Amino acid sequence: MDLKGKKIIVTGGSRGIGAALSKVLASYGASVALTYSSSKEKAQTVLESLSGEGHLCLQLDISNEESIDKFFSEIKKTWGQIDGLVNNAGITRDQLLLRLKTEDFDAVINTNLRGTFLCTKLAVKMMLKARSGSIVSVTSVIGQRGNSGQANYAASKAGIEAFTKSVAQEVGSRNIRLNCIAPGFIETDMTDIMDEATKAEWLKNVPLNRLGAGQDIADATAFLLSDKSTYVTGQTLSVNGGLHM
Numbered sequence: 742m743d744l745k746g747k748k749i750i751v752t753g754g755s756r757g758i759g760a761a762l763s764k765v766l767a768s769y770g771a772s773v774a775l776t777y778s779s780s781k782e783k784a785q786t787v788l789e790s791l792s793g794e795g796h797l798c799l800q801l802d803i804s805n806e807e808s809i810d811k812f813f814s815e816i817k818k819t820w821g822q823i824d825g826l827v828n829n830a831g832i833t834r835d836q837l838l839l840r841l842k843t844e845d846f847d848a849v850i851n852t853n854l855r856g857t858f859l860c861t862k863l864a865v866k867m868m869l870k871a872r873s874g875s876i877v878s879v880t881s882v883i884g885q886r887g888n889s890g891q892a893n894y895a896a897s898k899a900g901i902e903a904f905t906k907s908v909a910q911e912v913g914s915r916n917i918r919l920n921c922i923a924p925g926f927i928e929t930d931m932t933d934i935m936d937e938a939t940k941a942e943w944l945k946n947v948p949l950n951r952l953g954a955g956q957d958i959a960d961a962t963a964f965l966l967s968d969k970s971t972y973v974t975g976q977t978l979s980v981n982g983g984l985h986m
Contacts, residue, residue: 742769742960742963742964742967742969743769743770743967743968744766744769744770744771744963744966744967745769745770745771746770746772747770747771747772747824747825747966748771748772748774748795748820748822748823748824748825749766749771749772749773749774749823749824749825749826749827749966750773750774750776750816750823750825750826750827750860750864751763751766751773751774751775751776751827751829752776752801752803752826752827752828752829752830752856752860753776753777753778753803753829753830753831754773754775754776754777754784754787754829755775755776755777755780755783755784755787756780756783756787756929757927757929757955758829758879758924758927758929758955758958758959759775759829759830760775760787760955761954761955761956761958761959762827762829762955762958762959762962763775763787763788763791764787764790764791764792764959765955765956765959765960765962765963766827766959766962766963766966767791767792767793767796768792768793769963769967770793771793771824771825771966772793772794772795772796772797772820773791773796773797774796774797774798774799774816774820774823775787775788775796775797775798775799776798776799776800776801776812776830777798777799777800777801778800778801778802778803778830781798781800784798785798797816797819797820799812799815799816800812801830803830803831803852803856803857803859803860804848804851804852804855804856806859809856809859809860809863810863813860813863813864813867816867817867822867822868822870822871823864823867823868823874824871824873824874824875824966825874825875825876825877825966826860826861826864826874826875826876826877827876827877827878827879827962827966828856828857828860828861828876828877828878828879828901829879830852830856831852831853831856831879831897832848832849832852832853833849833891833894834846834848834849834893834894835890835891835894836890837889837890838892841892841893845893846892846893849893849894849896849897850893850896850897850900852897853894853897853898853901854896854897854900854901854904857878857901857904858904861876861878861904861908861919864876865908865912865917868912868915868917869912869915869917872915872916872917873916873917874916874917874918875917875918875919875920875965875966875967875970876905876917876918876919876920877919877920877921877922877962877965877966878901878902878904878905878919878920878921878922879921879922879923879924879958879962880898880899880901880902880921880922880923880924880977881894881895881898881923881924882923882924882925882926882979882981882984882985883895883898884896884897884898884899884900884901884902884923885898885899885902885923885977885979885985886985898923901921902921902923902977905919905920905921905975905977906919906975909974909975910975913974913975918965918970918971918973918974919974919975920965920970920973920974920975920976920977920978921976921977921978922958922961922962922965922977922978922980923977923978923979923980923981924953924957924958924980924981925947925953925979925980925981925982925984925985926943926944926947926952926953926981926982926984927952927953927954927955927957927958928952928953928954928955929955940952946984947981947982947983947984948982948983948984949982949983950982951982952982953980953981953982957980958980961978961980964978965978
């Protein structure tokens, strides 16, 4: 996949899927601006591992509008323009409905859905001048099929898909594309601490009979950011091993 010369933002790029995204996009020639919320040290480690040049590592709290405004101002000052945005940063606050606190529901919606709205809005504003750009939002199989104890998370991810389809219709005439990647059960730091019995139970429902890797998500994302997908917009590409069809 050729992303040479493209300037791409990856939110939440310091760990897990975000770190994999940053590394793979850089390996395909992109200049990557990866963000972190609190773990600067981890983000710097990822930054130093990236191949190529022109990469950035900046703090960003996607639940805070002032932080987002500051971040995009810095990007505009340093890069001038962007070619891509990957809305990857997000949080979970899992709990069964009757035990789910209102503040935990609000936190997930405000971070995942509202944060995607705010970042996308400023990215589109930059892309309009160039009449070109691609935005990919990382959603989840949970937003498509639901999951017990994750009503807030599922709602936020399903909302991002609907938001993406709507904005894709608004800006398509300006050659700006918006799509989603919906990962399934992916190997991350979180899955590393799960016991084998829990993993085995999940794998019963995955026809390909394995966990996904960060590379799987990153390669699919790279396709949607590249010039190989210029006639693809308003879509959700599911990368889940068949967990949900």
